[in-house]
Amino acid sequence: MTDEELIRKAASLINAKKTKDGLFADVGCVLISSSNQIYQGVSVDIGSNALCAEQNAVAAMITKGEFIVKKIVAVWKDERGNIYVVAPCGNCRQFMKETDLENLEAEVILAKNKTVKLKELLPYNDWWQKVI
16 A cells, blocks of 8 residues: 555544544544554544544554554544644654564654654664663
């Protein structure tokens, strides 16, 4: 699948629903695992609890016994239907890294023609310095 196809697939998952206490499915995510399986997720935001679309897609992958992300994209759609690629938040970046260190090599789609490795979004992820 091309990056553009993955972006469109993630956008097709968006079916935003607002409730009194939350917002559901306003971000969609698609990932390809190391075995080339496709996993999907949407965001769930209720009160003080939030699950990002990326976390839900990774959790779906883990449920099937896989732990390595090959490529991932998350998107948000505005009221007019314009699609925006969104980079994983810091929590999602850390979540992917802690799922398996090989995920530092995962390609993160940032635009139709731009990808970066997860490790580029987690600078200094293996840097420690004793200060005392």
